[in-house]
Amino acid sequence: xxxxxxxxxxxxxxxxxxxxxxxxxxxxxxxxxxxxxxxxxxxxxxxxxxxxxxxxxxxxxxxxxxxxxxxxxxxxxxxxxxxxxxxxxxxxxxxxxxxxxxxxxxxxxxxxxxxxxxxxxxxxxxxxxxxxxxxxxxxxxxxxxxxxxxxxxxxxxxxxxxxxxxxxxxxxxxxxxxxxxxxxxxxxxxxxxxxxxxxxxxxxxxxxxxxxxxxxxxxxxxxxxxxxxxxxxxxxxxxxxxxxxxxxxxxxxxxxxxxxxxxxxxxxxxxxxxxxxxxxxxxxxxxxxxxxxxxxxxxxxxxxxxxxxxxxxxxxxxxxxxxxxxxxxxxxxxxxxxxxxxxxx
Amino acid sequence: xxxxxxxxxxxxxxxxxxxxxxxxxxxxxxxxxxxxxxxxxxxxxxxxxxxxxxxxxxxxxxxxxxxxxxxxxxxxxxxxxxxxxxxxxxxxxxxxxxxxxxxxxxxxxxxxxxxxxxxxxxxxxxxxxxxxxxxxxxxxxxxxxxxxxxxxxxxxxxxxxxxxxxxxxxxxxxxxx
Numbered sequence: 284x285x286x287x288x289x290x291x292x293x294x295x296x297x298x299x300x301x302x303x304x305x306x307x308x309x310x311x312x313x314x315x316x317x318x319x320x321x322x323x324x325x326x327x328x329x330x331x332x333x334x335x336x337x338x339x340x341x342x343x344x345x346x347x348x349x350x351x352x353x354x355x356x357x358x359x360x361x362x363x364x365x366x367x368x369x370x371x372x373x374x375x376x377x378x379x380x381x382x383x384x385x386x387x388x389x390x391x392x393x394x395x396x397x398x399x400x401x402x403x404x405x406x407x408x409x410x411x412x413x414x415x416x417x418x419x420x421x422x423x424x425x426x427x428x429x430x431x432x433x434x435x436x437x438x439x440x441x442x443x444x445x446x447x448x449x450x451x452x453x454x455x456x457x458x459x460x461x462x463x464x465x466x467x468x469x470x471x472x473x474x475x476x477x478x479x480x481x482x483x484x485x486x487x488x489x490x491x492x493x494x495x496x497x498x499x500x501x502x503x504x505x506x507x508x509x510x511x512x513x514x515x516x517x518x519x520x521x522x523x524x525x526x527x528x529x530x531x532x533x534x535x536x537x538x539x540x541x542x543x544x545x546x547x548x549x550x551x552x553x554x555x556x557x558x559x560x561x562x563x564x565x566x567x568x569x570x571x572x573x574x575x576x577x578x579x580x581x582x583x584x585x586x587x588x589x590x591x592x593x594x595x596x597x598x599x600x601x602x603x604x605x606x607x608x609x610x611x612x613x614x615x616x617x618x619x620x621x622x623x624x625x626x627x628x
Numbered sequence: 629x630x631x632x633x634x635x636x637x638x639x640x641x642x643x644x645x646x647x648x649x650x651x652x653x654x655x656x657x658x659x660x661x662x663x664x665x666x667x668x669x670x671x672x673x674x675x676x677x678x679x680x681x682x683x684x685x686x687x688x689x690x691x692x693x694x695x696x697x698x699x700x701x702x703x704x705x706x707x708x709x710x711x712x713x714x715x716x717x718x719x720x721x722x723x724x725x726x727x728x729x730x731x732x733x734x735x736x737x738x739x740x741x742x743x744x745x746x747x748x749x750x751x752x753x754x755x756x757x758x759x760x761x762x763x764x765x766x767x768x769x770x771x772x773x774x775x776x777x778x779x780x781x782x783x784x785x786x787x788x789x790x791x792x793x794x795x796x797x798x799x800x801x802x803x804x805x
Contacts, residue, residue, distance in 0.1 A: 353698050384797040408796050441800055488670045489662050490800035
């Protein structure tokens with residue numbers, strides 16, 4: 284008995300359930316749906332069909348049978364089960380058992396209750412996942428043009444490819460979809476930068492319609508190693524230099540302000556009459572020079588004048604000059620001795 | 629006795645020569661079929677896939693057409709030709725206009741790519757001195773049921789799926805060797 288609505292809600296189109304009649308309100312193992320089988324054909328070399336073995340309330344070794352629709356081949360049970368914690372969780376099929384363009388019918392069955400089974404019909408050509416591309420090669424076409432090529436272990440015309448590339452200055456990848464051909468041309472590259480390329484493939488659209496991509500290829504690099512930006516140069520260029528420049532400018536401003544505050548104003552001649560009228564000749568008050576600065580500008584040394592005169596010809600000693608004492612003291616400080624010149628006899 | 633041997637020696641070879649064109653395929657796939665498939669056919673197939681409300685509850689019908697016709701090895705072109713002819717015969721009134729438009733595009737494009745000559749026709753083996761039996765009422769009823777089933781959206785959807793699968797198979801093998 285089929286329950287299309289239940290099948291549709293659980294996403295198990297094509298599943299065929301056999302339900303036993305049970306009184307309402309009771310729940311048994313036979314009413315629980317079997318897990319969905321998911322199959323992938325890896326590079327058309329082998330196929331894995333797996334299911335969630337932990338979905339059963341009790342650990343059970345479910346059995347898998349398969350056949351091809353409209354084929355004379357008989358129903359076969361899986362010859363190579365895959366296990367998860369000692370419970371069957373999948374089936375491995377070899378290359379000779381895979382026919383991509385025939386409808387593959389897979390049936391999962393509960394061993395203790397054969398009526399409890401689920402059947403699915405699959406199009407294997409839409410479930411092919413190729414191996415990752417290999418042998419990535421870069422070639423300079425011209426001064427700024429670069430060609431990336433690769434190889435696949437599957438018929439290349441059946442595949443489409445996704446190329447990702449970025450430079451060492453970029454934060455995200457740039458993508459380009461390539462159909463069937465195994466090469467990609469980058470029209471302009473910067474020789475100062477270092478580029479990284481990688482490729483993935485999928486079985487679409489000519490030979491099948493698989494939505495799953497292969498693994499990424501090993502990346503390949505091109506460009507200058509020196510241009511690679513390191514964190515210290517980034518810190519220097521982006522942080523230290525701007526901060527240093529700003530600090531320098533701010534310090535210049537502060538020095539200018541300090542000088543303006545400390546250095547006296549140069550008096551202008553316009554206000555010269557204020558010296559007489561307002562400040563009564565007090566130059567320091569008029570000029571704005573502080574008292575302390577005024578006193579500090581006063582000379583703090585004294586110098587005794589020393590008169591030097593010629594000794595008279597009659598042999599008079601030079602003790603007193605015509606003006607009085609030979610030295611005139613202008614300060615109480617010790618005056619240097621005065622020397623006289625004795626005539627020659 | 630001389631006349632009997634004369635008839636067999638000189639009669640049968642010409643008969644074989646006459647029947648040979650009917651047995652061989654007069655379709656020749658266009659060399660650029662992969663590009664046309666990618667640019668035109670796939671667009672229509674994808675559009676039809678998006679119409680999931682159609683045939684969401686299809687039962688696995690065992691149509692006589694698929695029992696007699698399949699995309700087997702070396703029979704791909706023959707299957708495609710018959711499939712698109714069957715598609716043209718299906719009643720379109722059960723489907724939406726967009727569905728019919730996409731199906732029409734697929735059948736026309738396939739016929740163009742197959743590049744079949746006008747001589748290709750379904751030829752039944754010559755039935756000399758054999759009278760066709762009249763169909764019983766039950767057989768007529770069965771044929772009517774079959775016709776009704778073949779006009780259903782589910783059959784048309786399955787027919788389109790098989791056409792796409794057969795194209796995938798042809799294109800995979802086209803550049804393989």
